[in-house]
Amino acid sequence: MTLARTRVRGGVGESAPRPDGVPKVRGEFPYASDLYLEGMLFGHTLRSPHPHALIRAVDVTAAREISGVRVILTERDLPTRERFGLMKRDQPVLAEGRVRYAGEAIAIIAADEADQARAAAKAIVVEYEILPPMSDPIAALGPDAPALHEGGNVIDDVLVVHGDPDAQAEVVVQGEYEVAMQDQAALGPEAGLAIPTADGGVTLHIATQWLHEDLGQIAPALGLPNEQVRLVLAGVGGAFGAREDVTLQIHACLLALATKRPVRMSYGREESFYGHVHRHPARLFYEHGARRDGTLVYVRATIVLDGGAYASSTSAVVANAGCFAAGPYRVPNARVRSVGAYTTNPPAGAMRGFGAVQACFAYEAQMDKLAAALDMDPVVLRARNAVEDGDRIITSQPVEGSEPVANLLRRCAALPMPADEVAHPLRAGRPSRDPLLLPGGAGNLTHGEGIRRGTGFAAGFKNVCYSHGFDDVSHARVRLERTDSGIRARVHTAAAEVGQGIVTVCQQIVRTALEVEEVIVETPDTTIGSAGSSSASRQTWMTGGAVLAACREVRAALEERALARGRAMDELAALLDEPIERSVAWRHRPTEKRDGHTQNHGHVAFLFAAHRATVDVDLGTGLVKVVQVATSQDVGKAINPQAVVGQLEGGIAQGLGLAVMEEVLLRDGQVRNASFTDYLLPTILDMPPVVCDLVEHPHPDAPYGAKGVGEPPTISSTPAIVAAIRAATGRELNRVPVRPDDIVFGTVARSGWRIVPGSDPAMAARA
Amino acid sequence: MAVHVARDVDDATRAVAVDERAELIAGGTDLMVEINFGRRRPGALVAIDRVQELRGISRSGRVRVGAGVTYTQLLADDAGSAALREASRSVGSPQIRNAGTIGGNIATSSPAGDALPVLAALEATIVVRSVRGERRVPFAEWMTGPKRNGRARDEIIVAAEWESAGPKxxxxxxxxxxxxxxxxxxxxxxxxxxxxxxxxxxxxxxxxxxxxxxxxxxxxxxxxxxxxxxxxxxxxxxxxxxxxxxxxxxxxxxxxxxxxxxxxxxxxxxxxxxxxxxxxxx
Amino acid sequence: MNDVRLRVNGVARQTAVPDHESLLTTLRERLGLPGSKNACEQGECGSCSVLMDSELVCSCLVLTAGADGRAIETVESLGADGVLHPVQQAFVDAGAVQCGFCTPGLIVAAYALLRENPEPSDLEVREALSGNLCRCTGYGTILAAVQRASRAMYRR
Structure with a gap:
């Protein structure tokens, strides 16, 4: 039964344009850092220069004298002792007598001008008693390590025991791996505008991934009931996990409440590096056992994740790394120990791929090592062991509703290779190709000298949506109404548009479900129920699902009305004399809580992808140019193919960054490169053409079968690129990012600890 | 005078001579970073980015490149040094090459300055001028340490000069x-x-x-x-x-x-x- | 404070600015033009790209007081009421916009490129945009957008 007389454009499956595209290209889209109110104050944060210290005294006397300064708050001025944190409330709003990382907030200032607030921060005198940093997470887990928090340094400890954990095999390969700290580096630094309200509360316009989670941490810290704190989503300049945690939210509200004036806080790039959590650095110790025919027998692994000074989402990252530690393969026997440790390094938390990235780098290196030991083709070895519907991962949960991973691997391997453009050595002294296309690029290092090409493969997977019994819910309200110009729908959710395109997905679903072309997406805020976070590749599944469910209710109500009035369904103008509005709370089917051996159905569904990378390596300089990345990804259903390709290419760019250039460099807890001068993001000259193969194998529980696509591109692209570099160089390359030293000298990363894969890292011995 | 926009070199040299706090700013690609991050707050600034005298390239026997010549200009107008062209292409981004000047590289004297190894290998001479007169310094004597050089506070770098060295x-x-x-x-x-x-x-x-x-x-x-x-x-x-x-x-x-x-x-x-x-x- | 006169998007503007203020801050905080974005403050990301006397520069590295008398064009100058500039339209059509924070700077840089080089090769586009970081797209759609704009503007 149809509502519209003509086919509705921009529905599910079309590359509909984004509703925010036009304001964004005009420079008119209001990002959080663009917000401006007449009379607003500028907020600023004083941060600790030391990773670990006791605070003996804080003297703000001189700072208060600076002209334009309206208020300075330290922990003594806080209205409550409430702590904040994404999964564990362990972080003080302002340091209480002790700092645990370089960059921890100590005082906040509001002033008439941003410069005055900065000057005041410099004028605050803090007396520190410096303590030794605890920068090695494995040392922090040891029995003699001083506790950084009450209850010790273990944030979470996950054991996965599957089949016979002590199984033996004919062919065994081992390895130690390292993943360095990656920064999400969203282009828009953290920003928000807090406005005090007449009822003594506050309204916060904020760039975030999850309005309601922020609310749940802000209101208690302010000592206000939730009803007096309202959050409105401001324009978000990218997120990638960095906006899951509270950064300046509580600070801006405190300053607004203290001054009774609107306060804008806006981090610069350097402060952004200190202000938000990063991807967990990891040390991984692996052993794979297989039969001579290549059938996997067991995987044993110990994974240590550096959680930094505060827990953030470490417990879920630890669980993910453990659950996905064996990769998308049939592994009948496993013992995996995944542990997150407190250290005095910057806190680590969510970043695209969330625990699956670290594990995938290690298990895919292991698969290549195994292929070499067996003298097998790496794709054949992977395909032989790859999971398909009905196969169980090492948590005993079966895969369902997915394209067989072997098909993804074979399809990916069959995608067109780059045109053969391997550089040729000097021709009459002139570059045969522009050096920009070669390793070293504008540095003019090679005109073909030293170049070796390599190709590598990897497959990876992770969960979609929240896991392990979390009550994962998204709310949507859909209203169908008549206007002077026709029929339109309005959709309201709290889902954060962070660039991924959930606003377009909501429009497309409403168009298809209600056959109405004009769909207005309202600004997300906390007047409606939570949509959960724009993370875990979940918004299309969850908020898309909620919107679809709401549309179905609207449609049913319309049918009822038509029936009652004896009218046809397409007589919308007459039927909609009163608008129809329905709200729903939508949940995916429940998942099981984690048990002692992590043998349960802890996840809703899995996302799979395969990547093939081709690289040119300059063996002389150790520099790499990625020439092409090809990918086959099971997307379920491409609600918007253009946007899906955008997610795949963008995710691969972040995977490339981790493979060859991106690292937050730490020394004794200090960040050494908190700027875009030395934290290098791939430029358009570094990113190669990407060949995308969208495989549409619908999942029965997802709206239109669409699975969520954001994370798999970052998971297996990194190991594919590193495999390609190994193929070109023959080097071991057991850590990312790969450094030029690793290629030219064959440097191998060592933690300095001896750990039997699968054992408790607290028992580690010095190597 | 807090910020003075210089009309010509004489105007600029006078401006830095009269105000001891004055620092020079050309393309701003180094100094503005320091200012934005609060690491430097010059008491006065003399902007020399529109001094035409500094923007010329001449190749009559000896090559002379004005200090205000940008990397984009060096890419467009051949200064007779292939190495300098290659170095210019490697500088930052198009935005930086449009603003950054060879004089700025010489003034900042970072060991990482892209044009500097070329000037050194060409055995270039740095020409500086102040109200006290003009001085010529061989590049080999120019840099005295990381981001340190022999320029007096009131001197303006006006050009780099070298003998044309051929294509190799x-x-x-x-x-x-x-x-x-x-x-x-x-x-x-x-x-x-x-x-x-x-x-x-x-x-x-x-x-x-x-x-x-x-x-x-x-x-x-x-x-x-x-x-x-x-x-x-x-x-x-x-x-x-x-x-x-x-x-x-x-x-x-x-x-x-x-x-x-x-x-x-x-x-x-x-x-x-x-x-x-x-x-x-x- | 310095009294500065600028021609911004074709309009004469006069404003008083502190000695050390960057053009980016002046545009965003004093002249009501927040289209140019602040993402690094050190010329490493291109989000603040504007044209100054027709040359592409990072406005965060321009000293406003030293730019007295200059003509500035920002992203807000492109297109007209209700009509996008072909570069803007191409970014929308090619799906080159995700979070959009880098978009204004990229559009100004692409506009500057196509004015100089109407039919650039892919490599020329890459070199011209190498100073504009994008964290969302992986650049494929941006490259496609610039070529689409080139076709729309010059190869009808």
Whole structure:
């Protein structure tokens, strides 16, 4: 039964344009850092220069004298002792007598001008008693390590025991791996505008991934009931996990409440590096056992994740790394120990791929090592062991509703290779190709000298949506109404548009479900129920699902009305004399809580992808140019193919960054490169053409079968690129990012600890 | 006067002479970063980015490049140095090349300044002027340490000059990204066939731009045998030996951008390639 | 404070600015033009790209007081009421916009490129845009957008 007389454009499956595209290209889209109110104050944060210290005294006397300064708050001025944190409330709003990382907030200032607030921060005198940093997470887990928090340094400890954990095999390969700290580096630094309200509360316009989670941490810290704190989503300049945690939210509200004036806080790039959590650095110790025919027998692994000074989402990252530690393969026997440790390094938390990235780098290196030991083709070895519907991962949960991973691997391997453009050595002294296309690029290092090409493969997977019994819910309200110009729908959710395109997905679903072309997406805020976070590749599944469910209710109500009035369904103008509005709370089917051996159905569904990378390596300089990345990804259903390709290419760019250039460099807890001068993001000259193969194998529980696509591109692209570099160089390359030293000298990363894969890292011995 | 926009060089030299707090700003690509991050707050600024006198390139025998010449200009208008063109192309991004000037590189005197190894290898002369008069400083005497040089506070760099050295020259720079990187190590090689002179200079491998004297002599010997004017490749052994001599001239350190060991290694690779590359140019 | 006169998007503007203020801050905080974005403050990301006397520069590295008398064009000058500039339209059509924070700077840089070089090769586009970081797209759609704009503007 149809509502519209003509086919509705921009529905599910079309590359509909984004509703925010036009304001964004005009420079008119209001990002959080663009917000401006007449009379607003500028907020600023004083941060600790030391990773670990006791605070003996804080003297703000001189700072208060600076002209334009309206208020300075330290922990003594806080209205409550409430702590904040994404999964564990362990972080003080302002340091209480002790700092645990370089960059921890100590005082906040509001002033008439941003410069005055900065000057005041410099004028605050803090007396520190410096303590030794605890920068090695494995040392922090040891029995003699001083506790950084009450209850010790273990944030979470996950054991996965599957089949016979002590199984033996004919062919065994081992390895130690390292993943360095990656920064999400969203282009828009953290920003928000807090406005005090007449009822003594506050309204916060904020760039975030999850309005309601922020609310749940802000209101208690302010000592206000939730009803007096309202959050409105401001324009978000990218997120990638960095906006899951509270950064300046509580600070801006405190300053607004203290001054009774609107306060804008806006981090610069350097402060952004200190202000938000990063991807967990990891040390991984692996052993794979297989039969001579290549059938996997067991995987044993110990994974240590550096959680930094505060827990953030470490417990879920630890669980993910453990659950996905064996990769998308049939592994009948496993013992995996995944542990997150407190250290005095910057806190680590969510970043695209969330625990699956670290594990995938290690298990895919292991698969290549195994292929070499067996003298097998790496794709054949992977395909032989790859999971398909009905196969169980090492948590005993079966895969369902997915394209067989072997098909993804074979399809990916069959995608067109780059045109053969391997550089040729000097021709009459002139570059045969522009050096920009070669390793070293504008540095003019090679005109073909030293170049070796390599190709590598990897497959990876992770969960979609929240896991392990979390009550994962998204709310949507859909209203169908008549206007002077026709029929339109309005959709309201709290889902954060962070660039991924959930606003377009909501429009497309409403168009298809209600056959109405004009769909207005309202600004997300906390007047409606939570949509959960724009993370875990979940918004299309969850908020898309909620919107679809709401549309179905609207449609049913319309049918009822038509029936009652004896009218046809397409007589919308007459039927909609009163608008129809329905709200729903939508949940995916429940998942099981984690048990002692992590043998349960802890996840809703899995996302799979395969990547093939081709690289040119300059063996002389150790520099790499990625020439092409090809990918086959099971997307379920491409609600918007253009946007899906955008997610795949963008995710691969972040995977490339981790493979060859991106690292937050730490020394004794200090960040050494908190700027875009030395934290290098791939430029358009570094990113190669990407060949995308969208495989549409619908999942029965997802709206239109669409699975969520954001994370798999970052998971297996990194190991594919590193495999390609190994193929070109023959080097071991057991850590990312790969450094030029690793290629030219064959440097191998060592933690300095001896750990039997699968054992408790607290028992580690010095190597 | 807090910010003064200079009309010409005389105006600028007077402005810096009368106000002791005054600092010069041209393209702003170095100084504005310091200002934005609150690391420097000059008491007064003299903007010299629109001084036309500083923006000329002349090639009558001797090459003279005005201090205000941008990298974009160096890419568009040939200053007669292939190495300088290559260095210019490696500077930052189009935005930075449009604003950044060769004079700014000379003034900042970072060991990582991309144009500096080229000026060193060309044995350029830096021309500075103040109300007290004009002074010419050989590049070899210009830099006194990292971001330190012999410019007096009231002096303005007006130009760099050098004898045209012919086509046998190149510049190379290592960075772990294909564009927009600060040099981990860089090298300029100039073979001036008509003067029978080899110039090798290294960037980001010591506190100043370093010269590799023994390597220069060695290469001169190789070219004596091969013939300076010919387009003939030296043997691989000769190139490797040259590379080793260049590397031995470096005084590299470990820092956030690279290790000392890598810098030494990559210098030898760059140098060997550079010699092979320039020898066949003509 | 310095009294500065600028021609911004074709309109004469006069404003008083502190000695050390960057053009980016002036545009965003004093002249009501927040289209140019602040993402690094050190010329490493291109989000603040504007044209100054027709040359592409990072406005965060321009000293406003030193730019007295200059003509500035920002992203807000492109297109007209209700009509996008072909570069803007191409970014929308090619799906080159995700979070959009880098978009204004990229559009100004692409506009500057196509004015100089109407039919650039892919490599020329890459070199011209190498100073504009994008964290969302992986650049494929941006490259496609610039070529689409080139076709729309010059190869009808």
């Amino acid at each position: 020259q190149t510049f190379m720079k290592v960075g772990t990204r294909n564009a927009m990187v600060i040099a981990v190590a860089s090298l300029a090689l100039v073979v001036d066939a008509s003067r029978r002179r080899v110039g090798v200079a290294l960037g980001s491998c010591g506190p100043t731009i370093l010269r590799a004297d023994r390597a220069q002599s060695f290469a001169a010997g190789v070219l004596d045998e091969l013939g300076w004017e010919r387009q003939a490749a030296p043997t691989e052994t000769a190139c490797a030996e040259f590379g080793a001599l260049v590397a031995s001239a470096a005084r590299p350190i470990d820092d956030v951008r690279g290790t000392a060991a890598y810098r030494s290694h990559v210098l030898s690779v760059m140098a060997a390639r550079a010699l092979a590359r320039v020898a066949v140019l003509g």
